[in-house]
Amino acid sequence: MSISGNFLCYDCKQLLWLGKAIFAGDQVAYYHLGNATEAPNWKQSQLNQALWKFLADHTSHHIGVLCDFELDDTLQDYTEIGGDALTDISLDDYLTGWPGLAAEGY
Numbered sequence: 001m002s003i004s005g006n007f008l009c010y011d012c013k014q015l016l017w018l019g020k021a022i023f024a025g026d027q028v029a030y031y032h033l034g035n036a037t038e039a040p041n042w043k044q045s046q047l048n049q050a051l052w053k054f055l056a057d058h059t060s061h062h063i064g065v066l067c068d069f070e071l072d073d074t075l076q077d078y079t080e081i082g083g084d085a086l087t088d089i090s091l092d093d094y095l096t097g098w099p100g101l102a103a104e105g106y
């Protein structure tokens with residue numbers, strides 16, 4: 001059974017799914033989104049951009065990282081960035097118009 005990580009803003013009820021938790025001993029070493037042949041998360045530019053936008057969007061908010069087994073039912077009300085439910089926000093939509101992309105000439 002795999003365990004996934006989620007980056008949450010408790011104030012805005014949004015979350016960014018981080019992918020599968022890869023452990024070193026009993027500590028999470030990193031998260032990996034996609035199959036084993038996919039680039040590491042930090043090399044997936046859209047995910048990397050979404051992470052930085054999420055940090056900027058939720059400055060001074062209550063944020064945290066939880067694994068799936070730590071999520072409770074109240075989190076079902078959260079909007080997932082990059083999720084595929086009707087209430088979720090695609091990564092394309094989330095990044096549209098983000099000034100951080102313009103800073104690099106995108």
Ligand SMILES: [Zn+2]
Binds near residue numbers: 011
């Ligand atoms: Zn927030």
